[in-house]
Amino acid sequence: MTGRDEYYNRAKQEGYRTRSAYKLQQIDADAGVFGPGNTVIDLGAAPGGWLQVAAEAVGPSGTVIGVDFQRIRDLESDIVDTIRGDMTDESTKNALRKRVNNSSVNVVLSDMAPNMTGEYSVDHARSVHLARQAFSVATDILPAGGDFIVKVFDGRDLADFRQDVDTEFEYVKSIRPDASRDSSSEQYLVGKHRITAPVSPGDELDATVVDIGSEGDGIIKIDGYTLFVPGVENGDSVRVRVTDLKSNVGFAEVIE
Numbered sequence: 537m538t539g540r541d542e543y544y545n546r547a548k549q550e551g552y553r554t555r556s557a558y559k560l561q562q563i564d565a566d567a568g569v570f571g572p573g574n575t576v577i578d579l580g581a582a583p584g585g586w587l588q589v590a591a592e593a594v595g596p597s598g599t600v601i602g603v604d605f606q607r608i609r610d611l612e613s614d615i616v617d618t619i620r621g622d623m624t625d626e627s628t629k630n631a632l633r634k635r636v637n638n639s640s641v642n643v644v645l646s647d648m649a650p651n652m653t654g655e656y657s658v659d660h661a662r663s664v665h666l667a668r669q670a671f672s673v674a675t676d677i678l679p680a681g682g683d684f685i686v687k688v689f690d691g692r693d694l695a696d697f698r699q700d701v702d703t704e705f706e707y708v709k710s711i712r713p714d715a716s717r718d719s720s721s722e723q724y725l726v727g728k729h730r731i732t733a734p735v736s737p738g739d740e741l742d743a744t745v746v747d748i749g750s751e752g753d754g755i756i757k758i759d760g761y762t763l764f765v766p767g768v769e770n771g772d773s774v775r776v777r778v779t780d781l782k783s784n785v786g787f788a789e790v791i792e
């Protein structure tokens with residue numbers, strides 16, 4: 537039995553709308569993205585296999601919002617809502633922002649895929665274009681700590697795209713789920729823990745140490761974001777260089 541038949545048959549038996557449902561389960565098992573009560577956005581959600589998996593993963597106190605320009609048959613779930621629209625249109629992004637309405641989003645998913653032309657470079661370029669649309673939604677909507685999963689076809693623009701995702705998250709990993717067809721060039725980039733810090737690695741700035749943390753490092757606050765600096769005293773005025781950022785705190789070293 538081929539991989540395709542196995543997942544296709546399982547989806548039929550287990551009531552999932554697509555065999556792709558297993559890709560999302562496998563990505564979640566690998567990267568640990570969903571938690572109970574999470575709010576999840578799913579871009580390119582029709583016919584709804586990923587919506588089913590996300591709804592199961594977040595449970596009855598969660599929220600899942602799917603967007604697609606194709607109609608998504610009602611899922612008969614109280615926690616799943618859908619928007620019909622093209623994610624390359626600003627009006628669809630506005631409708632999504634309105635639906636989210638300042639609630640805290642935990643995960644942005646995108647399984648969007650272009651209609652295939654069969655010409656490898658064209659399909660790759662269009663896939664990266666869709667992935668970048670999803671990336672702009674993720675950076676716009678995700679607060680610090682949020683996760684992003686996006687499908688993209690392999691090709692020459694993938695490395696640049698991955699680099700751009702990497703600057704906005706603590707780290708990025710590529711996953712090729714077992715349920716992806718052997719013949720497919722698709723992979724999923726997972727951006728873990730969105731960083732919304734007001735500084736970037738390498739930035740130099742003057743600041744005052746406002747506190748000392750439990751490990752003995754000084755604490756500097758930049759627009760409410762905490763930077764830890766070793767080797768300083770409370771009240772010191774210092775010039776520092778930012779060395780590393782996490783979603784909730786960062787690290788810097790004294791340079792003068």
Ligand SMILES: C[S@@+](CC[C@H](N)C(=O)[O-])C[C@H]1O[C@@H](n2cnc3c(N)ncnc32)[C@H](O)[C@@H]1O
Nearest residue numbers: 556580582583584585586605622623647648649
């Ligand atoms: C591979 S399917 C998604 C399957 C889905 N994850 C599931 O398990 O049911 C890709 C979807 O992306 C949608 N799509 C492609 N481009 C889009 C766009 N610009 N805006 C919204 N949806 C788009 C397609 O209509 C298609 O339904």
